[in-house]
Amino acid sequence: MKRICSLALLAGLTAGQAYAYDLPTVNLGLTSFLDGGLPAGPGWYAQEYLQNYSASQLNDQNGDKLGLPKSKLHYQVSVTQLSYLSQQRLGNASLGINMLLPWVSRMDMDDGLNHAALKSQSGMGDLMVGPFIQFDPVMGDNGPRFVQRLEFQVNLPTGEYDRNKDINPGSNFWSLDPYWAGTYWFTPKWTASVRFHYLYSFKNSDPSYAFGDVGSTQAGQALHANFASEYALTPQLRVGLNGYWLKQITDTQVDGKDVEGRREQVWAIGPGAMYSFSQDDHLFANAYFEQDVKNRPDGSRVQVRFVHHF
Incomplete structure (x- = not known):
């Protein structure tokens, strides 16, 4: 979950330097309200995301x-998600897969x-698969007080990739992106709600032409x-604020050597709403406006997301 398009490798024109946005697709703002739990208990869930992203400029370091x-x-971009929460128990939690x-x-x-x-x-784009542990909610006198989930997400290099293209839907390398989410x-x-990821990427053995002969x-x-x-204005309608944050914490490597000046960062915030047709059907709408962008596109995104429990 992402930057949905893997803005992987951009060639620049200044002083022969290769500008590149190196990180793979990650979840930037796909999920928002009530993220720590699934709304209707065990079973299959289908989710569909539709997102529009526009950037007025691409930023340097x-x-x-x-x-x-x-x-x-x-x-x-559209994202199709299938989730299964099983009846298999592990202490006070259930096992599932996304x-x-x-x-x-x-x-x-x-x-x-x-x-x-x-x-x-x-x-x-790249297929993302993740087994997860969904913990039972901690209950209070008037309903749930806290719920959380752990997932070990793996991103598989199955998407479209061409080393002679600067922007590809696929990354052409494996990555691990485990997370913890809580509400x-x-x-x-x-x-x-918050969802916190750690991203580790493996090597791309067929890198972009922008890097030259490496x-x-x-x-x-x-x-x-x-x-x-x-905040729930009615039992069906919730409104609020949503955002995301990303920071690259180590340098990109070329042939095993660190290359400075390529670390990415961004944060964004905007309004959102959620409408529940029933316990099994929910519609989300979210907007995000990006700030303090380095080595990434600088823009805004709007998305809608529909969740159905079978």
């Missing part, structure tokens, strides 16, 4: 626009040079999180 006539990015598959249906990149500097493609009820109507690249380690708080 100082947070400034890359040295191109234009650096605009616009993409649309599977997510992104599809980038539209990818528009404008470098102001008729794609002479930046080339992109749409298509299938706390301040009152029966007011909650706060044998491998390896994106640096990163931390990223989603956070949200909402």
